[in-house]
Every structure is written in structure tokens, then in C-alpha cells.
Amino acid sequence: MDKVIVVGGGAAGIMAAISAAESGDSVLLIEKNEKLGKKIYITGKGRCNITNDSDVENLLKNVRSNPKFLYSAFYTFDSYRMMDFLESEGLKIKTERGNRVFPESDKSSDVIRTLKKALEKRKVKILLNTKVNKIDIKDGICKGVEVQSGSRSENYTADKVIVATGGCSYQSTGSTGDGYKFAKDADIKVTKCYPSLVPFNIDSDIPKRLQGLS
Incomplete structure (x- = not known):
């Protein structure tokens, strides 16, 4: 049995922790927020658009760039396995337009x-309000993490560390770019990042006239 630490309690980190635990590993999930899945709460306007009820080829057709990266x-x-998993855990789901x-x-x-x-x-241990400051690497091997709580x-030792901290997209939810x-x-070389969804100012009354429309 390996000791696995997952850094980040969002959707990816939660699923990684579940998968590792199902493989028989002892798993510790560390989240710096006061609760898990903070970004999930606001997805789909608070309804959580879980996935799309489509086969893989259809999903890949709708990936705008480099769909081959997601193939494996x-x-x-x-998406079918995701839906089956949630239903098997007791969540009732529905498919819309x-x-x-x-x-x-x-x-x-x-x-x-x-x-x-x-x-x-699956007996995953969860630490909330705990920030990972550093990944402990010695001689090219990951040995654990250094955390701060208050x-x-x-320090926590581990055989494997999974970093699932997300990007730098919505800092109030915890996505502050820790992974970078x-x-x-x-x-590890990090390619320069650019924002994709940003606010911008318009010197016009058009936004006011459009108020109330989605």
C-alpha cells in the first residue's frame, strides 16, 4: 500500500483521491479552502453542469484545439462512466437540452x-484550511509536502504526490496558480500563461441597454 497525497480538493483532486483509494492506497487530500469543491458550487449557475451525455468522438469534435491531448x-x-459513478453513489441526475x-x-x-x-x-483523510507551501523533492524523487495551517x-511524507490545484482562473475559489x-x-518548464476569460471596459451605454439579457 502506497501513501498518496493529493493537493487540491476540487473536482480533479477529489476524483484523483477516489481513484487512488480504490487502488488500495492510503490517501490524504489537502485543501486550502474551508470546504471541498468550492468552484463546483458556482458551476452551471449553481446547478453544476456535470458533463455532456455524448460519446468520446462527439466530445473531441467540440474541443477547439489539440483534441488528441485529451484522447487517452x-x-x-x-462521460458515461462519470454518470454511472455518481448514480452508483446515490446522486440522481438528468439530461437537458x-x-x-x-x-x-x-x-x-x-x-x-x-x-x-x-x-x-473509501477512507480518504481530508485536511481543510491547510495550504501546501512546498512539494518536497530530493534527488529527483517526490518525498511529500510541507503544509501550513494557521x-x-x-511536513507529510508520501510515496506519491498528485498536484490538482487548477490554473489561475478564479482566485477567490482557491485557483491562485500554486501548481505553476x-x-x-x-x-519543470512552465509556458507563459494568458487569461482567456477577462473583464473589459466599454466606453458606451450598450451594456446598460442590454442589461437583463443573457
């Missing part, structure tokens, strides 16, 4: 609750 991941765990899949309750909190129960069922610092820092500290 999509075929390893496609455009094959969009939502929880039947229209509440993203139900998705989070289901994922948290799945973690607990004013206290602590970890990569740079490990001498």
Missing part, C-alpha cells in the same frame, strides 16, 4: 455532498 483521458474515463447533465435537484451542493460521501466511504507548519509555482520549483 476521455477513453479511460468517459444539448445533452447537458445536471443533478436532478438542480443543486451543485448535492454533487459536492455525493463526492464527499464517496471519499469518506501559524503552524508541518510547484512546477517551477521542480525545474
